[in-house]
Amino acid sequence: MSAALMDVVAMSGPGGPEVLHLAQRPRPQPGPREVLVEVAYAGVNGPDLMQRRGLYPAPEGASDLLGLEVAGEVVAVGEGARAWQVGDRVCGLTQGGGYARFCTILEDHCLPVPLGMTLAEAASLPEAxxxxxxxxxxxxxxxxxxxxxxxxxxxxxxxxxxxxxxxxxxxxxxxxxxxxxxxxxxxxxxxxxxxxxxxxxxxxxxxxxxxxxxxxxxxxxxxxxxxxxxxxxxxxxxxxxxxxxxxxxxxxxxxxxxxxxxxxSTLRTRPDGFKAEVARQLRAQVWPLFESGRLKSVVGTILPLAEAAQAHRLMETAGHCGKIVLKT
Incomplete structure (x- = not known):
């Protein structure tokens, strides 16, 4: 695979889980105050299912790909980004584009992976x-x-x-x-x-x-x-x-x-500054509770990125416990 391309989960159109399929897209580049994350895992959430059905369009300027939360490693930083360095392990809230090998995220919408937590567990944190x-x-x-x-x-x-x-x-x-x-x-x-x-x-x-x-x-x-x-x-x-x-x-x-x-409320349409404030409060008041063991990530199912359709089917049955995450 060319270094300029990446694996993604695309949609052939609105519909059931069967519209999801593997494809290739150009690797994104971080914009001002953004970081580029090499995604290890991406969380699956209710808004993803709604967007797949054509009921929750991506905001203007956002990626049309599904995926509102990821965890992985920072591989590049955009102009003016100061909070993270290449090599940092982060989880982050995205505007879309998480079902992919690489994803850009505003630096203020990222949080460190809590000590002792796997990347799969961290990918389940941001959206919920x-x-x-x-x-x-x-x-x-x-x-x-x-x-x-x-x-x-x-x-x-x-x-x-x-x-x-x-x-x-x-x-x-x-x-x-x-x-x-x-x-x-x-x-x-x-x-x-x-x-x-x-x-x-x-x-x-x-x-x-x-x-x-x-x-x-x-x-x-x-x-x-x-x-x-x-x-x-x-x-x-x-x-x-x-x-x-x-x-x-x-x-x-x-x-x-x-x-x-x-x-x-819906989180995706809230202003960037509001999400940054939520991230700040979580880091100060909640993240220490992960590291002390009082809170934990609850991941119920891990599936490969290629099985995104199966992940959606599982979520629609409402029979799973905890979060479903995709391994890229």
Whole structure:
């Protein structure tokens, strides 16, 4: 293979996992304040699936390739980049282009690989940890001793939310199914696990905890109204995905009566400066907890880059635990 070309996962068009295929593209060059990373592993995330289906286009100027997080080694730095040197091991949040052998990233959106962590584990960090920290701690301001309800808790976002909630003193309730997924949630620090096929989480939260202060939901559909019922007064509900649909009919009276805050966001479209601030806070407050062993990366499956389609199929089954990463 020519040194000017690299392996990538491209799309033949919007559609199912079968549209993903190996291809070759020119190796990118770092722009101002960017670094070029030789990618060892790339994380697979929900927005990748949405973009593949044609529902989440890349921002203007971003790579059309999938992949929002990578880990690897810095091999070049762009003009004005000072934070990293060639040879540094980093993980980073990208605007796209992660499903490739090389990827450019803004230097302020990179973090060091925590001591003792493999590159595969580090590749699972940026998208989920940036997302949970910015939404649950910076926006919803989860505090110690508050009740934190996490839906889809055995997945990529959920495993992060459980750990961060526990580490910062919250009482964490995790919902998922079946029992094997709930066992992993319990091992990560969930105080109470709820199999949604066997129990009513609203009843559990209200009767055993008096309601939830913060709720992280990736389910949507009927959960939108039920979350309002499970919430305490002044609770904050954070919507980060809609596995069961975003179009619902709801009674908004609880928002007024309970003074609820209902919010959500997508990370990719946030300003560069905001992401840099999230990275700064993570490095100061969260990264030391990895190195002390209080937090860990949860990687469930590693597949070669050529099997990106299989990785997407696996993620769509919702039967996996932890993150899925691709080895380049």
């Amino acid at each position: 940890w940036f997302t949970v920290w910015s939404n649950i701690f910076m926006t919803a301001r989860l505090a110690a001793c508050e009740v934190f309800l996490v839906h889809g808790a055995a997945g990529g976002l959920g495993t992060v939310a459980i750990q961060l909630g526990k580490a910062f003193g919250a009482r964490v309730i995790a919902t998922d199914s079946p029992a094997s997924r709930l066992e992993s949630c319990k091992a990560l620090g969930a105080e109470r696990v709820v199999d949604y096929q066997q129990e009513d989480y609203v009843e559990v939260v209200r009767s055993e905890f008096g309601g939830a202060d913060v709720i992280l939901d990736i389910v949507g559909g009927p959960y939108v109204q039920r979350n309002m019922k499970a919430a305490r007064h002044d609770a904050r509900i954070v919507q980060l995905a809609f596995a069961l649909g975003s179009k619902v009919q709801v009674d908004l009276m609880p928002v007024m009566l309970k003074r609820l805050h209902y919010t959500g």
